[in-house]
Amino acid sequence: MVDPVADRRPPITPQLALRVAVFGGIALVLFAVIFFRLWYLQVLSGDQYLAEANDNRVRELRIQAPRGEIVDRNGRVLVTNRRAIVVQLDPAKLPEAERDLAATWGQRAGQRAARPKGRRGEEVPIPPIPDPVLEARYERLAEVLGTSANAIHRTVIRQLAQVPYADVRVKTDVPRSMLNYISERKAQFPGVRVEQVYLRQYPRDQIAAQLLGTVGEISPAQLRKKRYRDVTQGTIIGQDGLEYEYDNYLRGKDGLRRVQVDALGRPKGNLREVDPTAGREVKLSLDVRLQKTAQDALGEVGGGKPGAAVALDPRNGEVLAMASYPSFDPAVFTKPLTQAQYDKLVSDENGAPIFNRAIGSAYPTASTFKIVTAMAALETGTRSADEVINDGGVFKLGEQEFKNAGDAVNGAIDLRKAMEVSSDVYFYQLGAKLNNLRGQVLQTWARKLGIGRRTGIDLPGEFRGLVPDKEWRRDLAQEERSCRRKKKISQTANVYVAAAAGCGISDMRPWSAGDNVNLSVGQGDLQATPLQLATAYTTLANGGRRLKPHLGLEINDSQGRAIQRIESEGTTKVDFDPANRQAIMDGLKLAASGPSGTSTDVFKGWPHDRYPVYGKTGTAERQPKADQSWYAAYVPDERKPIVVVATVEEGGFGADTAAPIARQMLSQWFFGEAGEVVRGESRSR
Structure with a gap:
């Protein structure tokens, strides 16, 4: 049977077959690409994208670690x-x-x-x-x-x-x-x-505020430093003071909390938590009661004027107290600080309370420096301790005249008597004689005993100080010449004219014997910190060991148990004849308890038989300011010996202000109470 014509389909031409094949191949390739992409995403990269998806709904929050406590030597x-x-x-x-x-x-x-x-x-x-x-x-x-x-x-x-x-x-x-x-x-x-x-x-409010320091978030610049190589952004670190010095122990280690959040970032629950590790406790050598006595005495006896006081253990260099007045409440730094608050803390008009004068301010030390001059003269054989000179009240050097304080005339005196009455003329003579020796021996002995050099205490911001010498004056003159050339000021112009034009660093004169005479009584261009002077007296007291003062004593765990002793390093042996030391010590003892001692009145009623005081007053001229008051003392004791140095800017005679402060500190140290204020009769500088 023959099909109707309508049911017949034309045969596929070769051109059509080719087109179908091409489109089929393209489709196959596209499906293959999609298949392999899905296989890549789901099989090869599935874990990665799962992690990213998890991260998208997980937040990591830092759990701040509590910093370690700081306590005094008795755990307070x-x-x-x-x-x-x-x-x-x-x-x-x-x-x-x-x-x-x-x-x-x-x-x-x-x-x-x-x-x-x-x-x-x-x-x-x-x-x-x-x-x-x-x-x-x-x-x-x-x-x-x-x-x-x-x-x-x-x-x-x-x-x-x-x-x-x-x-x-x-x-x-x-x-x-x-x-x-x-x-x-x-x-x-x-x-x-x-x-x-x-x-x-x-x-303890303001107690030891300048020592303790502050904390704050680490900066990008600090993150690049080697000491913070294991610290992450956002960590709270010590920024100054003891918080900075012992930050590695105090800081601890922050914890971590992983929190699940929804699409809007709202927390839905905690996933995992790593507890923070608290910082270690740092135990200091400070005695908080002695520290408070020092600060209170500086404020009360010092009449509100700026000052500082230091107490050291001469056996090991432990800092028993380090006070600076005025002080401030360190809690102010725990909250945002306004510009007005900060300006008040650094303002000279307010006494710059944030500033630690015990290590950061340097002054002429006046007659407290005489132990250095005495040691230099005795060790070089310039004068023996028993040699007597006549103190007529005036020492002449060429056309210059140098007088005793108050125009005092002391007559025939040896070294011990000169220390007792604080004869300037006696030491003026030594300064002139020492200037004629080679090697600038007075400056050498000042540095040996710790003046004009950083002590290395475990605090940032220590000032080096200055012991003036020939090289220093020469370098200063060169700076002045360079400044004048740069500003086109005549090299022969008066120093005051040069100062008005922006220079005036130096009068460009060479070192003279007069400079050494001034230095011999702690005047002139001498600049020493209270801690440096305390170090010098400690070196004399312990027989020739210049110690590195230190505040850190122990690192303790959270229960207060010692896990590490902070060892003090850097002891330097200073060789001197014990007989020379004894002569100076005899003079210091007479100065605090002898019939003509400059601080005998201050220590009236003190039990010298049990706790003999070896002390020296100082009254530094600081034109145009009023005189600065100084006192340095050593009290030997088998259990708790102590060296104390106190100073008050514009405090007047040493016996009027600084010595009573020192007595209050010694009373607290030995008897547990500050005692009454006893002021001396001012006899000498």
Whole structure:
């Protein structure tokens, strides 16, 4: 049967077959690509993308480790921790305009601060909030915190100007209800973090404030330093003082909390937590009661004038007290610091309370320096201890006249008597004779005993001081010549004219015998810190061991058990004849208890039979300021010997101010109470 014509299909032409084959091949290739891509994603890269997906819903939060406590030699707490809730702003979530504004304002404020006082002009104002959206954010947050949007803006600008990388702490110590409120409404407060942190707490208020130091978040520059190679961004570290010096022990190790969050970043639960490791306890050699006595005495006896006091154990260099007046409350640094607060802490008008005068201020030490001159003369054979000279009240050097303080005339005196009455004429003569010897022996002995060199104490910021000599004066003259050439000032111009034109570093004269005469009584260009002077008296007291003073005593665990002793290193042997030392010590003893001693009145009623005092007053001339008061003392004792040095700027005669401060410290050390203030009758410098 023949098919109808309608049922017939034309045969596939070769061209059509080719097209079908090509399209089929393309489709096959496309399906193969898709298949292999899916296989790659699911099989080869599945674990990777699973991890990334998990990371997208997991947040890692740092758990701050509490820093170790700092305690005194008897375990009394000086620094501890407390928990606090803080509200912070993430700088990365702030508009660029706000960050640029902070950088510009900080630059202008820094330029103003660099100008000399009196020429700084008005304070740099903080411009208004640059973005209305940001202003609305600040207003929402301000309503919760009980402040204003402008106050938050000012805080942000000041903190970003100082540390642009760190979270801006808007408010510290907020109630837990604020934490809950903000945490539950994260979308309304973008960039706001509410966290629990540890803040340093100071149960002794202002005691040892300049020693303890401050803490803060590590900076990018610090992260690059070798000592912080294992520290991560955001870690709280010691920034100065003992917090800095012993940061490696105090810091501890932060913990970690992995938190699961939803698509909006809201926490849904904890996944894993690594507990933080608390820092170690650092035990100091300080005695907190002696420290408090020193600070109180500086304020009360010193009449509110700036000053410092140091107490050392002459056997091992342990610092028993190191006070600087005025002091401050270190807790001020646990919260955001305003510019006004900072200016008050560094202002000279307020006595710069943040400044540690015991190691950072250097002064002429006046007659307390005479132990150095005496040792240099005795060791070189310039004069024997028993040789008698006539002190007529005046020493002449060419056309210059050098007089005793108060124009005193002491008559026939030897070394011991000269120390007792503090005869300047006796030591003026020694200074002139020593200048004629080769090798500048007076300067050499000053440095041997610890003057004009850093002691190496375990605190940052120690000043080197200065023992003037021929080389120093020559170098200073060269600096003056260079300055005058640069500023086109005549080399023959008067030093005051040069100073008015921007130089005046030196009068360009060479070293003279008069310079050595001034140095012999601790005057002239001498610059020594109270700690250096205490080191010199310690070296004399212990028979010739110049010790490295130290505050750190032990590293303890969380239970207060010692796990590491902090050993003091760097003891230097200073050789001198024991007979020469004894002659000087005899003179110091007479100065504190002899019939004509310059501090005998101060130690009236003191039990010299049990605790003999070897002391020396000093009254330093510091034109145009009033005289500075000094006292240095050593009291031997089998169980607890001590060396004390006290000084008060513009405090007058040594027996009037510094010596009574030293007596109060000695009373506390030996009898457990400061005792009454006893002032001496001023006889000499």
